[in-house]
Amino acid sequence: MPLVTPALAAIIFTAGAVSGTLGALLGLGGGVFLVPFLNLVLGFPFGVAAAISLTTVIATSSTVSAGRAGRQLINMRLGMLLEVATAGGSFLGGITAQLIAQSVLQRLFGIVAVVVAIIMLTRLRRRNVILDPAADPGILGGRYYEDESGATVSYRVRRLPLALGASFIAGNVSSLLGIGGGIIKVPVLNAWCGIPLRAAAATSAFMIGVTATAGAIIYYGHGQLEPTLAAAAVLGVQLGSWAGMRFGATASAKWLKILMAAVLFVVSAMMFARGGR
Amino acid sequence: MTRDEGRLASAQRLERAIGAVLRAGVTISSLCLIVGLVWAIAAGNGGVPSLLLQIGIVVLLGTPAARVVVSIAEYVVEGDWRFAVLTGIVLLELLASAVAALVFNRRL
Numbered sequence: 061m062p063l064v065t066p067a068l069a070a071i072i073f074t075a076g077a078v079s080g081t082l083g084a085l086l087g088l089g090g091g092v093f094l095v096p097f098l099n100l101v102l103g104f105p106f107g108v109a110a111a112i113s114l115t116t117v118i119a120t121s122s123t124v125s126a127g128r129a130g131r132q133l134i135n136m137r138l139g140m141l142l143e144v145a146t147a148g149g150s151f152l153g154g155i156t157a158q159l160i161a162q163s164v165l166q167r168l169f170g171i172v173a174v175v176v177a178i179i180m181l182t183r184l185r186r187r188n189v190i191l192d193p194a195a196d197p198g199i200l201g202g203r204y205y206e207d208e209s210g211a212t213v214s215y216r217v218r219r220l221p222l223a224l225g226a227s228f229i230a231g232n233v234s235s236l237l238g239i240g241g242g243i244i245k246v247p248v249l250n251a252w253c254g255i256p257l258r259a260a261a262a263t264s265a266f267m268i269g270v271t272a273t274a275g276a277i278i279y280y281g282h283g284q285l286e287p288t289l290a291a292a293a294v295l296g297v298q299l300g301s302w303a304g305m306r307f308g309a310t311a312s313a314k315w316l317k318i319l320m321a322a323v324l325f326v327v328s329a330m331m332f333a334r335g336g337r
Numbered sequence: 338m339t340r341d342e343g344r345l346a347s348a349q350r351l352e353r354a355i356g357a358v359l360r361a362g363v364t365i366s367s368l369c370l371i372v373g374l375v376w377a378i379a380a381g382n383g384g385v386p387s388l389l390l391q392i393g394i395v396v397l398l399g400t401p402a403a404r405v406v407v408s409i410a411e412y413v414v415e416g417d418w419r420f421a422v423l424t425g426i427v428l429l430e431l432l433a434s435a436v437a438a439l440v441f442n443r444r445l
Contacts, residue, residue, distance in 0.1 A: 066378045115397060119366070122359045122400050129356025136351060140408060140424050147430035155437055269359075269401035270427060274434040276398055281438020287390035288377055291370040294397070298367065 069292040071102070076116060076296025083297075084304025086320060089117050089240030089268065090297060092176055093320075095169065096327045100334065106162045106169075108286065110238025111279035114272040115290040116297040117240045121269030123298060125262075133262040135202040135255070138217055142227040142263075146241070146271045149231025154278035157236050166335030169237050170328040176243045177324035180317045202259055218254040227267070235275020240268040351411045358407050362400025369393030402431050 075097050076090075083090025091113040098109035128134055157165065203214035217223070226248035230241030242264040249260035279285050373389030380386065405428050412421035 064377075064382065069374065069378060115394065118397055118401060119363065122363045122397075122404075126356050126359035126363060129352045129359065130349065132348070132352070134352070136348065136355070136408075137420065140420060140427065143405075143427045144423055144430070147427050147434075151430050151434050151437070154434060158441060270405060270431070273398055273401045274431055277431070277434040277438045278441065280394070280398065281435075282441040285394065287387070287394050288374065288382065290394055291374040291390050294370055295367070295374065 064286065064288045068102075069288060072098070072112075072289050072292040073296040076293040077300035077303075078296075080116070080120070080297035080300025080302075081304040082300075082320065083120070084301040086180070086317060088176075088243055089120055090301070091117055091237075091239035092173065092243065092324065093327075094293065094297075095238045096173075096331065099166070100327070100330050105284075106165045107157065107279060107282070107284045110157065110165075110236075111276060111285040112290050112293045113238035114235065114276040114279065115285065116293050117234075117238075117272040118269050118276060119294045119298055120301055121240070121265055121267075121272065123301070125266045125269065128262055128266075132202065132204040133259055134266045135200075135259055135263045136266070138200050138202070138223075138255075139263045139266045141200065141220075142223060142245075143267050143270050145224040145227040146231035146234075146245075146267055147274045149228040149233075150235040150271045150274035151231075151278075153232040153235035154275040156232075157275075158278065158282055163335040165236060166331045168233075170331035170335060172233060172237060172239070173324045173328040173331065177321040177328070179243060179247055180321045180324070202255075204259060213256065215254055215256055215259065219252055223249055223253045231271045231274070234268070234271050235278070238275075240264075241271055242268055347411075347415050351408065354407050354411060355404050358404045359400060362396055362403060366393045366397040366400065369396065402428070405431065 075094060079090035079094040079097070082088075082093055094113045094116065095106075095109045098104045098112060099106050104112075125134060200220070201214060201216040203212055205212050223245075226245055230244040233239065233244060234241035242261070245264045245267070246257070246260050249255045249264065250257045253260075255263070276285065369389045370393035373386045373393055376386035377390065405424055408424045409421055409428065412418075412424060
């Protein structure tokens, strides 16, 4: 466990603020940036980095979902159904993380970072799937007021087993690597399951609180969650994501995405370099 | 009220209840973490600041679980047994994590 000093707390607060801002601008949790910073730059053990990051994921999920609740953007029924898969995946991942070597986790993170970068690059021009507003959304579908079109749109959920499978994997990766896992769920829900992007992102953000909790509790029990450092990271991420949402122009996110994809390729290479030793 | 309107009204009530739980959890934990962190930096760790930080972390970790419990209660009140069971499974999974945490804790 790293020695806690005011300087270290300030560095982690700043790292959290930067990750939170980038996360809000890109529609990610920010853990994908925070974990490599803590592990590679500050040299924390992987488990300690993942535990801190998962705590910030819970805070972001709760804050964002509290702000959105009541607007029907979050598909609660779908979210709660998929949580059965994601919490199960997260529970298993949390146990596995305690049993496998740091080098394996680093290589796994390297793989996921490349996948995230590729997804980011292939989704530079993202589009929503909107169906006829009069359509019956079915038991799991949803209906919400969309600002862009100024109308109520509805959608049906397709390929539920695929959504459940993606959620299980996202939960597993989440607690193994300390990230939210939205980057895995959101593209699958949007591209193959018929859920509009905004609803998919809101529902995923809602779910990752439970996902990260299932993982974080295990790290906490294992004594890998340092409260002072977690507090600094949580407060930094809260400030950063607030700033990102307030001042972030999502329309100009294209170059930011390209830049961040490049950062993730570097992160991946570094993780492989460390993990390969 | 039609079946569709009834479903919408109960969905809105659930969303409001969940929003309130999440807001309360975030507010309480953030306050504990801010005060605890500033205090720990100013006066050193241990005693009250450590306790505040621990409370802040536990409340933060407990917030999604509390939201699951509220959902179960709402679905039971609605008589929506299918979703009451599903959210019940999610709560069991969270409890399984807590049990695993205790097992790992004992090993140290």
